[in-house]
Amino acid sequence: MAEPNYAKLRILVADDFSSFRNTVNSMLSGLGVANVVMAANANEMLVQCERARFDIILSDYNLGAGRTGQHVLEELRFRKLIDQATLFILVSAESSRNIVMSTYDCAPDDYLMKPLTTKMLQQRMDRLLLQRSVMAPVYRALQKNDLGAASELLIDLSLAENRYSTSAQKMLGSVFVSMGEWDKAERLYTRALEVRPLEWAQLGLAKVKQVRGELELAGSWLEKIVDENPLYLPAYDVLADNWGMRGDSHNVQFTVQRAVDVSPMSILRQKQLAIVAQENADLVTAADALRKTVKLGQMSCHGTVNDHLNFARVSALGVERDLNLGSNVSSEALAVLKQAEERYELSDAEQAQVHLLNGRIHALNNQPDLAIKAMAEAERLQPAAENIDVELECVSLMLALKQTDKAEERLQELAKLFADDQSALEKLDKFLNEPASDSNRAVVAEINREGIDLYNQSQFDAALDCFEKARKLFPKHVGIQLNIVQALVGKLKIDDTDELALHEYQAALELVASLIDSSHPQFDRYNRLRNRVGALNA
Amino acid sequence: MSKNDSPIDFSMVLASSVHDMKNSVGMLLASLESVISDTPPTNDVQARRFTTLHYEASRINSELIQLLTIYRMQDNHLPVHIDEHYLVDVLEDQVARNHMLIETGALQLQFNCDDELRWYFDSDLIGSVVHNILVNSIRYTKTTIAVSAELVDDLLCITIADDGPGYPDDMLRRPAGLIDEGEVSKGETHLGLYFAERIAALHKQHNREGYIQLANGGDLGGGVFKLFLP
Incomplete structure (x- = not known):
């Protein structure tokens, strides 16, 4: 085994405890690493990664109050501040399991459990660095989106009968799927399943059956996979697609809900649940998922202004339809809108929507004065009808104020103004008697x-x-x-x-x-x- | 559910407090390790005290992890994540985790595992079984511990042996696979073995199921723990 060249490595060590940072630093220098940078919290980590590229990031899960190492990892990948060439190792005092499960969607390259020893660290780094150098050509090909070259490389690796052949097989399967090489993918997964009923191969085979239109067969396999491995999140995604292709929106929601139950900390899954629940007119579930989205969004790079606006919209709909979405959903919605103003730099259009939603909730609470004032503020920000979302929010406010004729009139105007904008017309359709798009x-x-x-x-x-x-x-x-x-x-x-x-x-x-x-x-x-x-x- | 209509589910309370304790002990261990590496022992007495401190803290830590795992097992909340792993990785990890205990105890470690040996199992679960047995052996051995893995009859066999006094007779006499729950719940003991047995049995392939085997003697003359996985 070739020894990695520690002297050349750049390593970032992040932990909120300076004693831990120092301990790891001295372990690393003992191994010959000359270039170690330290970070005490999430912000410092992000700043360091904006400045320079690292070979390895060793981050504690717990970084003090606020964001965790997992949040940082998500943001680094989301903002493309790191790529496959950087190894991210999450360190934790927890036995890895809990954290592993909640974070399946954006998994680090490896986990280490505290207390760390030099030996553990060295063993793990050696193993990962070697794997990275073996896989590097594949990652390069994938980055260039050269699937043909990637598959050639992976075929060689998977035939090598060594410790990289299984992970090469897994990757090769998904490369075949992306290339539309269904026969090859099917053969690969079937062969893997002859050895053991491994979940990745079961899922791969179900996917192949699914794209080939064998929806019921694939569906029954997928149900079996999630029953046997309830924490295997990727299987829920394929299963939800399966129900979607079969036109069963109720089961799509049920499946997404199961994945959310397994991984409640995943903001993207909460968002997905909110969307499908809204499509199913299940406002109770949608409101709950959006409430959690807003909460998780405080720490996550995936939190957006729109989550806040959506929560307020769903809350307003709930009040209009007399649903119980929470003990005091109106004031909750107002608070969430206020948070949006505090957390984010709002564009004029976003600020206008915040005003209009504020107004709508006041109107529903029988405070028309406040509602009319809010409408005026919004109109000051967006005097011209430029943005269909703002305009429709305004129509909703008119309806909440029982200005039905005015709302109808505005809808007719909007249909003309946006006559050339199909996506705007689609949004307008929900308010109209006949679709305009x-x-x-x-x-x-x-x-x-x-x-x-x-x-x-x-x-x-x-x-x-x-x-x-x-x-x-x-x-x-x-x-x-x-x-x-x-x-x-x-x-x-x-x-x-x-x-x-x-x-x-x-x-x-x-x-x-x-x-x-x-x-x-x-x-x-x-x-x-x-x-x-x-x-x-x- | 509890018998006296109490609204509190005691096992839940216990589990969550065990979880907290485990994290605290984890922190304790981490600080202890840095103390030992910052101010290495200057004489034998000190070295022995450090070893005891470290050993007892590790033991509490691994017992708490076992407790939690057993709690989850009982409610079927313990998913088993079977994948292919290289034995040398899993075993080296556990040896490295106990590196300091082995070193401060001036123990010899014999490691015997083919670099290419791979098998299918849940590496977290099997890793913690190996860790427990290892911590136990470190406690009882005199000079040497042997860790090895090989294939026997289409089963993976992980062996941890020592040159200590060996397992007591009553533990050896029981038929294979039978640490009963009554015994464990009496508080008597053997939680580690009960845990190992349950984890082994979670590994199934065709009609076979994993199991453990205890013996005395072997090459080193002490306790021999064997874990078989299909």
Whole structure:
């Protein structure tokens, strides 16, 4: 084994205790390392890494109050202050397990348990440095995104039957997957599984089956993997994708929730949960995940102003819909908005949204004076309609102030102003009766076509599922609402004693009534469908 | 659940306080090591005191880790993460972790493991089993400890042997695999062996399951601990 050249290494040692830093420093100098830099906290670490490149970073998990070594690692990688060439070793007094698990998503190159001894340190560094030098050409190829070259190198390494062959195999599998070489990936994983049921190979094989469209098979394998290895987070991601591809948004959320339960400190997973819960209109879960996101964001490079705004938005929606999102969610939301102003440098658009959300919450708390004042402040910051998010926040505030006509008018204006901006129109769609964006028009048309086909084949339940999906996306779309009514009528024709269907039918009609008046182009259709009720009940 | 309708789950309280204690002892050990390296013992008496201090602190530390692990095992919260590992890495780590104990005790260490020997197991769990047994052997041996690993009948066999007085008869007489829970809960002892046995049994492959074996004698004439993993 070639001895690494310690004299040339640059090493950063971080710990909040100076005695520990000194001990490690003297261990390292004893090994011949001349270039050791010390840091006492997270900020000093970041500053040192901005200044220079290190071969090894030895960081304690605990860096005093505030951010941990894990937070620093995430930020260093996120800001690309370090790459694969720098070894990050996390040191901790904990037996590694707890920390390892909570941090699976952004794992350090290795862990060391305190108390450290020179021998432990030397052994570990030797091993890691050697591995790094063996893998270096592969990392270089991957960095250049030269997958072909990387796979050639990895094939040689994985055939070598030495201590690097297994990790080379793991990497080769994912390189094959990225290259779309499904046959090769499948063979590699299958061969690995002949030896042992190793989780990485099980997951790899499930992934291959999944991209090949064998969704149910892949799904059942993935369920088995997470049941047997509940801490193996990457499996949840693939499983959530699996449910997503099968169109089951409920199970997507359930799966993401399970991953969050395993790794509650992961801010990115909390954010993901908030997004899927919002898509499922599960505001209770969304609010909780966003609450945690905001809290974790204080320490993390992944915390953003938007997390604060989203929490306030979801809270306001909860108040509007009379949901219990927490004992005093209004004042909590106001506090979170205030924190956004304290923690971040806000752009004008962000500051305007903070004002508008403040206003909306005041309006919902029956304090229209404060709400109107907040709106004025926002308009001072963003006088022109430039930013669709700000504009829609303003519309929401108008609605909270019960200025319905004004809001409608503004929505019409916005549809014209943003006529050339499809992504803005998509956001606008949620407020409109008919989608304004091409993509959402296509979605509605597609779902409608599918539902109508099913309706024509008298498969009313399937048709209803289809229309319900569209209604979730466009709650104010009159055409979809009427399709639902019509499918329910079909169902009632077969069995007019179906109480549930009758109840749904009436509720759906009421909803349509609140959306249209006699000038609406679909009003006649509405009238016809409404009159069926009488006919059926008679 | 507790019998007297108490709202407190005592085992939970115990587990979390064990967790705190373990971290404190970890800190204690770290400071102790720096004290020893900053001001090395100047005479034999001092050296022996340092060794005792260090040994007892390590023992508390590893017992607390065992307690926590057993607590998690009982609620099935202990996931086993099986992957391929090189034995030389895992064993060298544990020897290095106890380097100071071995040195201050002026013990000889025989290490015998093929550089290329690799096997499938949870390295954290097996590492802590090896650590416990090692700490125990360091306590009881006279001059030498032998650590080795090899394949026997398609099983990995890790052996830790010493030239101390060996295991007491009553421990050897029990049939393989049977440190019963009653004995452990009586507080009697053998927590380390119970732990080793449970961890071994968590390793399964086909129809085989890991186990431990105790004996006296061997090349060194003292206690011989063997851990077999399928």
